[in-house]
Amino acid sequence: ETGVTQSPTHLIKTRGQQVTLRCSSQSGHNTVSWYQQALGQGPQFIFQYYREEENGRGNFPPRFSGLQFPNYSSELNVNALELDDSALYLCASSFDRTYGYTFGSGTRLTVV
Amino acid sequence: ILNVEQSPQSLHVQEGDSTNFTCSFPSSNFYALHWYRWETAKSPEALFVMTLNGDEKKKGRISATLNTKEGYSYLYIKGSQPEDSATYLCALLNDAGGTSYGKLTFGQGTILTVHP
Numbered sequence: 543e544t545g546v547t548q549s550p551t552h553l554i555k556t557r558g559q560q561v562t563l564r565c566s567s568q569s570g571h572n573t574v575s576w577y578q579q580a581l582g583q584g585p586q587f588i589f590q591y592y593r594e595e596e597n598g599r600g601n602f603p604p605r606f607s608g609l610q611f612p613n614y615s616s617e618l619n620v621n622a623l624e625l626d627d628s629a630l631y632l633c634a635s636s637f638d639r640t641y642g643y644t645f646g647s648g649t650r651l652t653v654v
Numbered sequence: 655i656l657n658v659e660q661s662p663q664s665l666h667v668q669e670g671d672s673t674n675f676t677c678s679f680p681s682s683n684f685y686a687l688h689w690y691r692w693e694t695a696k697s698p699e700a701l702f703v704m705t706l707n708g709d710e711k712k713k714g715r716i717s718a719t720l721n722t723k724e725g726y727s728y729l730y731i732k733g734s735q736p737e738d739s740a741t742y743l744c745a746l747l748n749d750a751g752g753t754s755y756g757k758l759t760f761g762q763g764t765i766l767t768v769h770p
Contacts, residue, residue, distance in 0.1 A: 546697065575757065584658070584743060584760030598757055632698070639747060639756065642688055642700020 548633050548646035555653050560621045563649045565633030567614040571644065574616045576608060577632040579648075585632055591616060620651075628653045660744055660761035667734050668769050674730040675764040677744030682707075682722040684746040685756060689718055689729055692741040692763070701729075701742075734768040741765050 547566045555561050567574050573592045577585035587600035591610035605621040614635070620627055630650050634643040659678045667673050677687070686705045690698040702711040707722040715732045731738055745758040 577758075577760075582762070584745075584762045585758070587757040587759070590757060600757065634758075639685060640703065640705075642690070642703050643758065644700070645690075645698040647695070647697040 546633055546635055546644050546646035548631075548649050550649060551647070552650045553652070555623050555651065557623055557625060557653055559623050560619065561623060561651065563618040563620075563631050563633075563651070565616045565618070565635075565646055567616065567633070567635035568637075568644050569614060571614060571635035571637045573636045574610055574614075575634045575636075575643070576616075576618045577634065578602075579630040579632060580626075581629075588618065588631075623653045625653050627651060658744060658746055658759055658761040660742075660764050662764060663762065664765040664767070666767045666769065669734060669736060671734050671768075672730065672732045673734055673766065674728050675742060675766075677727040677729070677761055679725050679746055682725070684748055686747040687720055687727050688745045688747060688758060689727070690743040690745065692743055693739075698743060731766075734766075736768045736770050739766055739768045 549564045575590040576588040578588055579585040588602050588606055589596055590598040594610045607619045610616040630648045632648045633646045636643045661676050686703050688703050689701040691701050692698040702718045704720040709720040711718050717730045720727045741763040743760055743763045745760040747758055748756040
């Protein structure tokens with residue numbers, strides 16, 4: 543087991559640009575979720591992928607999109623970045639909901 | 655919509671003190687309650703997953719209880735140590751059913767600082 547790794551750890555982008563964040567899930571975990579944590583808040587659910595299909599989405603606009611690949615990696619894409627998108631983005635994977643999720647350490651995105 | 659509240663927001667204790675914090679929620683309509691410990695610059699680490707009313711879980715000096723009827727969960731730390739300093743997050747996993755494992759709805763967390 544190698545856990546969940548996210549890249550990059552930090553990123554600075556300009557308003558209006560597009561960004562791709564990457565996550566490598568724990569081997570065997572067929573479910574991956576992405577969360578956004580703004581300052582002073584708990585993580586907020588963005589969306590979830592199960593076997594490469596999106597099967598759940600939180601209250602985020604369509605400019606937030608994702609992909610999950612057969613090798614347990616996934617991406618979060620954000621288009622037309624806004625200042626409020628500045629946050630810590632967490633990736634979490636799981637293979638069974640009776641267990642806790644395995645989280646990465648996050649990507650800190652700053653939009654200027 | 656699940657609303658998860660944690661209290662206190664932050665807590666400072668001395669090494670050796672025992673402490674506890676609360677996670678409260680208005681509805682029992684969820685599949686499981688998760689507790690995570692999140693140390694600075696690290697990943698949130700799963701502590702407990704509880705599903706049944708009356709569940710009690712223990713891991714070393716840390717334990718948790720769940721009361722779904724009254725809508726709360728307690729996390730206890732016995733004999734706090736400086737390495738227990740972290741943010742403790744409570745989250746509800748919604749009961750999505752089928753192959754959809756559902757989303758976690760997090761509280762804001764309790765920041766624990768244990769002073770030597």
